Amino acid sequence: MKAVHDNAPKEVNNWKVYSLAMIACMAAVMIGYDSAFIGTSISLKSFKDEFGLNTSTSAFLSANIVSTYQAGCFFGALSGYPMGYFLGRRWGLFVAAMVFNVGAVLQVVSSEKTGLGIMYAGRAIVGWGVGVASNLTPVYVAEISPPAIRGRLMGLYEAGWQVGAVVGFWINYGINRTIPYGNTQWRISFAVQLIPSGLLGIGCILLLESPRWLASKDRNGLAIKNLATIRGLDAEHPYLLAEMADIQNSLERDRAVTGAGFTGPIKALFQSKAYMRRLGIAVMLFACQNGTGINAINYYSPTIFKSIGVTGTNTSLFTTGIFGIIKFLGAIVWLLFLVDRFGRRAMLFVGSIGGAISMYYLGAYIAIAKPQLHPSTKLSPGGISAMFFFYLWTVFYSPSWNGTPWVYGAEIFPTYIRAATQSFVAASNWLFAFLIARFTPQMFQKMGYGVYLFFASLMILSIAYVYLFVRETAGVPLERMNELFSPELKPWQAHGIVMSRHNAAQEASNSENASVVQQEKTADEDDIKQRSDHVEYV
Known part of the structure; x- marks a missing residue:
């Protein structure tokens, strides 16, 4: 697919729209950090000792800490619609940032004396803020974006997420190496949550x-x-x-x-088979995204690397940090070179094929070599190959399934119901993430290498799903999405047909405008000539 161009004036792709998108996408930095740092934080010995996670129930308590956040995200995403409807995108994001700060403070002040109750409450509250932000940010960016660079600006959301994730993945490696053992270790990583949320709150004052x-x-x-x-x-x-x-x-x-009013869009959504089909497509994209195994890796990366044969806290944190960097670089490549050049469908196909091959290799290696039965401080050649395929999986995932579902869900609905649909789309992501986060420890205990085969098979199934149901949206104006999803058009043909009609309409409009300008110019010239002739006559 070629890069998308339109007849818009060059002025519309300006620094202002990029700046506004970047401010809003500070929410993504907040989300990315919060999603990444928790997995390595709860693996720190100081955190485990503080809250008694060194017992036989540690897997259960860790799953509770992680999944409580996901539950808060789910309800926050649903709350995003009334927030966006009544307060607007700008002030809705401001409230989300402030609520997030409250939850972050509760986590920092929790301790052995308070027990895990305050920690759970803090995780749920920051989750609510994240859920609201994950709803409103893509909507805001999609609504201010010129069609030709909408994918790129939406990609800033993904880039911000990965910036936060890189910091989240690396921070505990640095803390574990430089900060002496004690509760200061884990409290630093929890306190850093306040930085991106604080910047988002300040930035909202500048948003249009x-x-x-x-x-x-x-x-x-x-x-x-x-x-x-x-x-x-x-x-x-x-x-x-x-x-x-x-x-x-x-x-x-x-x-x-x-009809008008708060409930009108919700009624319209559930009464329209066309909109419900679109919602189903967007929701299933997030199911496919979680089916890649990404949230199992995000929240339990030390467990993942241990299954491959990586031992030692520092080594595990270091390999997790490398994973975060590769994800970040993949997101940047996707943002700058791929999203608006090759479109959504092609990238999803490539991501699924490459990711499935990599996951199948990991499962086969663990099944044959059984690295968990032969712990070592140094990876074997087979272990090195497993690490290579794990990072190769990351290379395929990052520029495809990582950000595309968010872009797609924000751009395929009409303006009047977009905030409502985005609530359900974002909530579906957090629901699937909750299920993965809650049951991943048990899956590894019961299934072993089968976990990798399970995720690889889901990625193969996603290929058929994308081909049969997902329509290309790159470059299509938001006002033409109804046309794109017309039942008369096949999903694999719709983009070319709609863009041909759109370009033809723009050319006709430009020709008409040029004709009007020429007529006005001719009339002006005639008027000047008449005045000149009159002066000569006089």
């Missing part, structure tokens, strides 16, 4: 509210003002007026179907 949300509240004057600022164009520019007209026309069509 989404013009699409303002238009949905009939605040059209401010909507035009904000859109002009974001696009870097004059408020009277034909492109900006055409985009604003598209937004208003789309809202009018949606309101005619759904």
Whole structure:
């Protein structure tokens, strides 16, 4: 698939829209760090000793600490819709950041004396903040993005997630090597949560509210003002007026179907088979994403590396950090070179095929070599090959399944129901992540190498799913998504047909505008000539 181009003025792809997207995506840094640091934090001896995780129930308690966060994320994602509807994208993100800070403080002050109760509460509260942010951030970025770079700007969300994850994966390696044993060790990693959430809260003061949300509240004057600022164009520019007209026309069509009010979009979603089919596609993408095994690795990376044959706390933390760096680099490559050039479908196909091969190799190696029965401080040649295939899996996963479901779920619904659908889409991600986080320790205890074969097989099944149901969205304007998902168009053909129609319509519009300009120019020339002739006559 070739890179997507449109006839937009070059001014619309400006530093302002990138800056606004980056501020909003500080939420992703917050999410990425919180998702990554906990797995290595609960593996620290100081944390285990503080909360009694060195007993036979340690796997159960660790799963509770991790999954409580996921449960909070699930309910936060559902809360994102009323937050976004009543407060808007900007102030909804601000509230999410402030609530997150409360939960982070509770975790830092928990101790052996308070027990795990406050820790569980803090994890659930930060999870709520993360859930709201995971809902509103993709919606906001999608709504302010020009179509040609929407994938790239949405990719900033994924890049921010990976920046936070890299810090989260590495921080406990540094702490374990430099900070003496004691509760200061684990408290530092928990306190760092306050940095990205604090920056998000401050950044929200600088954000411009989404013009699409303002238009949905009939605040059209401010909507035009904000859109002009974001696009870097004059408020009277034909492109900006055409985009604003598209937004208003789309809202009018949606309101005619759904009615106004808070419950209208929800009713419209559940009463429309077309929207429910779209929601099902987006939800299943997150099921497929979790089926790659990513959250098992994110939250229990020391367990994963131990199964391959990696021993020792520092070694395990170091290999986890390398995993985080590869994920980050993969996300950057996806953002800069792949997402808007090759589209969504192609990257998902490649990610599934390469990831499945890598997982099958890991399962086969563990089944044959049984490294857990031969612990060693040095990896064998077979262990080195297993590490290579694990990192190869990361290379395939990062630029494909890592960010694409988030981009897809944020861009395929009409504006009027987008906040509602994003609540369900984001909640589905956290629900699947909760199931993985809650049962991964038990899966490794019962299934052993079968865990890798299980995830590899799910990735093979995802190939058929993407081919049969997922439609390419790269470069398609948000206002043409209904056309893209028309039942008359096959999923593997829809993109080419819709983009051909869109480009033809733009060319016709440009020709019409050029004709009008030429007519006005001719009229002006005639007027000047008449005035000149009159002067000569006089």
